[in-house]
Amino acid sequence: MRRPPLAFLPSAAAFSPPGEPREPAAVAIRDARQLDIVSSVTGERLRVLVWQPPGAVPLNGFPVLYAFDGDDSFGMLTDLAAGLAPAARRAGLRPAMIVAIGYAPGDGTIERRTRDFTPHSDRYVMPERPNGEPWPELGGGDDFLETIEKDVKPLVGAGFPADESTATLFGHSLGGLMTLHALMTRPGSFARYFASSPSLWVNDRRALRDMEAFLTDRPGMKTLVPLRLTVGSEEETLSPWDLRGDDAALRRRWVEGNRMVGNARDLAALIEARGGTRLDFRFDLLDGFDHGSARAVAAQRAIRFAIDGE
Numbered sequence: 422m423r424r425p426p427l428a429f430l431p432s433a434a435a436f437s438p439p440g441e442p443r444e445p446a447a448v449a450i451r452d453a454r455q456l457d458i459v460s461s462v463t464g465e466r467l468r469v470l471v472w473q474p475p476g477a478v479p480l481n482g483f484p485v486l487y488a489f490d491g492d493d494s495f496g497m498l499t500d501l502a503a504g505l506a507p508a509a510r511r512a513g514l515r516p517a518m519i520v521a522i523g524y525a526p527g528d529g530t531i532e533r534r535t536r537d538f539t540p541h542s543d544r545y546v547m548p549e550r551p552n553g554e555p556w557p558e559l560g561g562g563d564d565f566l567e568t569i570e571k572d573v574k575p576l577v578g579a580g581f582p583a584d585e586s587t588a589t590l591f592g593h594s595l596g597g598l599m600t601l602h603a604l605m606t607r608p609g610s611f612a613r614y615f616a617s618s619p620s621l622w623v624n625d626r627r628a629l630r631d632m633e634a635f636l637t638d639r640p641g642m643k644t645l646v647p648l649r650l651t652v653g654s655e656e657e658t659l660s661p662w663d664l665r666g667d668d669a670a671l672r673r674r675w676v677e678g679n680r681m682v683g684n685a686r687d688l689a690a691l692i693e694a695r696g697g698t699r700l701d702f703r704f705d706l707l708d709g710f711d712h713g714s715a716r717a718v719a720a721q722r723a724i725r726f727a728i729d730g731e
Contacts (some may be wrong), residue, residue, distance in 0.1 A: 451475075453499060456576060457525055460568040463561075464708040468492075468525045471575055472499040472579055474506045474516040482584035483518035486579065486727040487569065487611070489538065489596030491523025494720070499719045500684060505659055509728050515584070517727045520577055522569060532557035537565040538595035539623060540602045546625040551668070551675045562599050563606070570610055586612060589727035593617040593716045601628055604648060605635040613647040615726055617719030618712055621684035629688055636695045650689060653707045653715030656681035660711055680711065 456469040470491045474483060486502070488494055498519045508518035524527060539545075539559045547556050577583050590611040592600035597619030604614045605628075621628050657680065659673055666672065689704035696702055705722075707715050725731070 430644045448487075453495075458572055458576065460564075462564050462568045466528055466714055467523055467573075468523050468528075469576065470495045470519075470521045470523065471577060472502065472519040473581060474518060476506075476510070478582045479584075481516040481586075482582040483513075484515055484587040484589070484727050485518040485520055485585065487573075488519065488521045488590075488593055488720075489523075489592040489599060489698060490534075491521030492529045493523075493594065494593075494716075495521040497717060501717075502564050502667065502724050505721070505724055505728070511581070514728050517589075517724050518581065518583055520573070520583075520725075522573060528617070534595065535559065536561040536670075537590075538562055539601070540606075540627075542624055542627065546623065548675075548678055551671045554602075556594065562602060564600065564668070566603050566610075570607070570720050579623065587727070587730075589613040589615060589723065590613045590669055591617070591720070591723040591727075593719060594712065595620045598623055598628060599630070604646065605631050608646050613726060613730060615649045615719070615723040616651075617723070618652045618681060618715050619650070619688075620679070620681075620683070621688060622679040622681075626684060629684070629691065632688060632691060633695070634700055636692070645699065647701040647726075647730060648703075649691070649722065650685060650692075650702070651707055651715065651719045652682055652702045653687035653710035653718075654682065655709065655711040656715065657683070658711075661706040676712075677703070681705070 445519055450522060453470060453472040453477050456471065458467055458469060459465070460467055468491060472495070486498070488498055498521060502517050502519050509516045524533065535556070536558045540562045541560045545559050546558070550556060574585065578585055588611045590600050590603055597616040598621065600614050600616040601619055603610060619628070657676055659669060659676065685704070692700055692702045707718050710718055
């Protein structure tokens with residue numbers, strides 16, 4: 422089936438008078454740009470948010486951090502990256518550029534995110550949702566990754582001083598799951614991978630079985646692929662505020678069943694036992710942080726990782 426071409430869908434503020442070039446719509450963050458595109462893979466709209474560090478452009482461009490959930494992560498990521506940029510330059514390092522992929526207003530529903538951030542599978546085994554509703558469509562993650570590869574990365578490379586040879590992929594929760602899936606299915610697409618609190622419970626822990634196969638069946642890999650994995654130590658317990666809610670029992674069953682810390686430990690043990698010749702791996706348990714707060718800690722570490730690879 423013929424795929425639709427890549428296209429820009431600018432907001433009203435981006436329209437220019439006839440005969441003048443159309444510029445990307447500026448977002449409210451300094452040194453940032455907003456690009457609305459149509460995926461050549463799915464024909465659906467996506468919003469790409471790009472932040473370039475102020476000041477001189479390095480000779481080979483900026484190392485770039487690609488991130489999922491651009492709708493709600495872009496502001497946090499740019500704040501952190503801007504704070505780290507001066508120290509990076511003082512240390513003789515290049516500050517990081519941020520590219521966050523999200524949705525235009527009205528498109529970023531939980532149903533679409535669930536579909537876009539779950540890998541393809543012929544059969545899904547999923548736990549009961551806390552709201553009791555059926556699961557929405559699953560398994561569009563490979564198309565989402567293909568869109569990043571075919572549409573987003575060329576767009577960034579053509580319009581911004583990005584050093585794609587050091588590109589890092591960062592994701593949290595379902596985004597962390599997709600970061601791991603990208604590593605296992607297309608390890609050469611990014612130079613580095615950072616998975617924050619990945620939702621390893623999805624599809625009866627399928628990602629752990631996929632990782633075992635990946636570490637077993639990749640004899641042709643000649644270089645170590647850097648991977649960082651983090652999870653908050655409090656991700657299997659409810660916070661005092663959560664305990665006050667009327668749905669505390671449902672939430673407790675959900676977080677305990679998801680086994681975020683235990684699954685991350687199991688994945689780390691698997692990689693540490695079998696991934697020594699394939700992955701440059703580090704696992705950190707973020708003491709005192711729950712699922713939400715662990716994202717900010719991981720984001721700062723991911724930016725540093727994009728800058729210096731440590």
